[in-house]
Amino acid sequence: MATDFHLPDLGEGLPEAELVQWLVAEGDTVTLNQTIAEVETAKAIVELPSPYAGVVTALHASAGDVIEVGSVLISFDVDGAEPEAPTEPAAQVAEPAEERAQPNLVGYGAAPRGAGRPQRRVRSGARPPAASDTAVLEAAPHDAIHAEPADVLRERPRSTPPVRKLAKELGVDLALVEASGVTGLISRTDIETYAAGIRARESSASVPATAPASTTPMDGERVIRIPVRGVRKHTADAMVRSAFTAPHVTTFHTVDVTATSELIASLRSDRSLADHRIGVMAVAAKAVCLALIRHPELNSRWDAENGEILQHRYVNLGIAAATSRGLVVPNISDAEQLTLVELADAIGQLAETARAGKTAPGQMSGGTFSITNVGVFGVDAGTPILNPGEAGILALGAVRRQPWEHRGEIALRDVMTLSLSFDHRLVDGEQGARFLRDVADILREPGRAMLLR
Numbered sequence: 001m002a003t004d005f006h007l008p009d010l011g012e013g014l015p016e017a018e019l020v021q022w023l024v025a026e027g028d029t030v031t032l033n034q035t036i037a038e039v040e041t042a043k044a045i046v047e048l049p050s051p052y053a054g055v056v057t058a059l060h061a062s063a064g065d066v067i068e069v070g071s072v073l074i075s076f077d078v079d080g081a082e083p084e085a086p087t088e089p090a091a092q093v094a095e096p097a098e099e100r101a102q103p104n105l106v107g108y109g110a111a112p113r114g115a116g117r118p119q120r121r122v123r124s125g126a127r128p129p130a131a132s133d134t135a136v137l138e139a140a141p142h143d144a145i146h147a148e149p150a151d152v153l154r155e156r157p158r159s160t161p162p163v164r165k166l167a168k169e170l171g172v173d174l175a176l177v178e179a180s181g182v183t184g185l186i187s188r189t190d191i192e193t194y195a196a197g198i199r200a201r202e203s204s205a206s207v208p209a210t211a212p213a214s215t216t217p218m219d220g221e222r223v224i225r226i227p228v229r230g231v232r233k234h235t236a237d238a239m240v241r242s243a244f245t246a247p248h249v250t251t252f253h254t255v256d257v258t259a260t261s262e263l264i265a266s267l268r269s270d271r272s273l274a275d276h277r278i279g280v281m282a283v284a285a286k287a288v289c290l291a292l293i294r295h296p297e298l299n300s301r302w303d304a305e306n307g308e309i310l311q312h313r314y315v316n317l318g319i320a321a322a323t324s325r326g327l328v329v330p331n332i333s334d335a336e337q338l339t340l341v342e343l344a345d346a347i348g349q350l351a352e353t354a355r356a357g358k359t360a361p362g363q364m365s366g367g368t369f370s371i372t373n374v375g376v377f378g379v380d381a382g383t384p385i386l387n388p389g390e391a392g393i394l395a396l397g398a399v400r401r402q403p404w405e406h407r408g409e410i411a412l413r414d415v416m417t418l419s420l421s422f423d424h425r426l427v428d429g430e431q432g433a434r435f436l437r438d439v440a441d442i443l444r445e446p447g448r449a450m451l452l453r
Helices: 131-135 161-170 188-206 230-243 258-268 280-294 340-355 429-444 446-451
Strands: 002-006 016-022 035-040 045-049 054-059 066-068 072-078 248-256 300-303 308-311 317-319 321-323 326-328 369-373 392-396 400-406 409-423
Touching: 035 072, 161 188, 248 429, 258 280, 258 409, 258 429, 258 446, 280 317, 280 340, 280 369, 280 392, 280 429, 280 446, 317 340, 321 340, 392 429, 409 429, 429 446
Parallel strands: 317 369, 369 392
Antiparallel strands: 002 072, 016 035, 016 066, 035 045, 054 072, 248 409, 300 308, 321 326, 392 409, 400 409
8 A cells, every 4th residue: 555654743843854865765675673774854863764565656846945844755565554663652642543644753663773774886986984984984794894995885975965066066986985074964065075076186287387287276166155054044033033032142261170180180190080081171160060059040041921930940051063064053952850871972972973963853942051061172262052942051161271370379370261251131240250150150160169159
């Protein structure tokens, strides 16, 4: 029986998604819960499991298409019209059948990664999978990994829709491009560098040796149009909404963090903590959680509809992560309950998942306070914009070794600037300043955290 599968609600009320790639083709036989496609929402890349076992009869969209929720995505020839029961308990309850004909497939019980996926052959001349590919490619069978290059099977190269569009415009085969980042995602820079190399080789073969070959990625089109979709569109909308809704105030404080640097060095030299990467972000996160307990005004939300201020008695700590798809701010639930080591592990896992585009939609909402680390880019300070619905965001500047007054003398010390933006409807200037001072005091003397409760 012919059965259509409509794009389900992927969570958070998102109205549309962009098809990243099909993992099946017309004529393929699929099993229940087999992953059939990857789609990109405004918040994450989501794998779609099949609610049917049968034969694919039609694909109703192509990679790069933006599809509205409820639109027909794929058609099957199945034995029955009703979807079979999922093989695992659903993580989210589907809406009643009388209200929706199509189940909500978020957490529907998809098969483990790699199970039942059709493998694809490497295009002619493509590089064999590198060790870094394991971060983004599904594991191939053991014998396929060690086969001759012509027989090696792998998934389509991973990249974002704008990058694939750029590759198409420049005539670049993604299968020939090496991803330079740790996530394994091919970036715009990778495409432009590869294209520049091709042009350089072509130029050197067609012009006299005295004519320099152009290697700049700015050659070719003078203007490149990039569709504003996915995470970039979501971030832009959120920042505009935040900037024109909440009256922002930013205050700064420069602090001697030498003691924090020494603490981090001591922890990293401890063999029992060798598997945990504890850095300044983790220590600052712990300081923020402790300070929020004393200053709940910074951990609150403005409820305009009911004319109330909601003070949270928990901390869902947002961590801003720069990815190839744009800025995302997933959060760590109940961060105030975690130890320093647990916070460090959570931050590392959160960043890795975000950069791979695998953050669950639920992790992108419900935050109560956020931290962004501009110091990793060599920046000393900034005026961060609030994540919508939150009362405060703290920016960490670069830690610099510089002359500083210490115990009545001038000495070389580790110094960092903290930038706190807050919603002036919820937080008075005095409250914001006291909170920032408490965070700074902990970073200046980590032992002071023992005095807080």
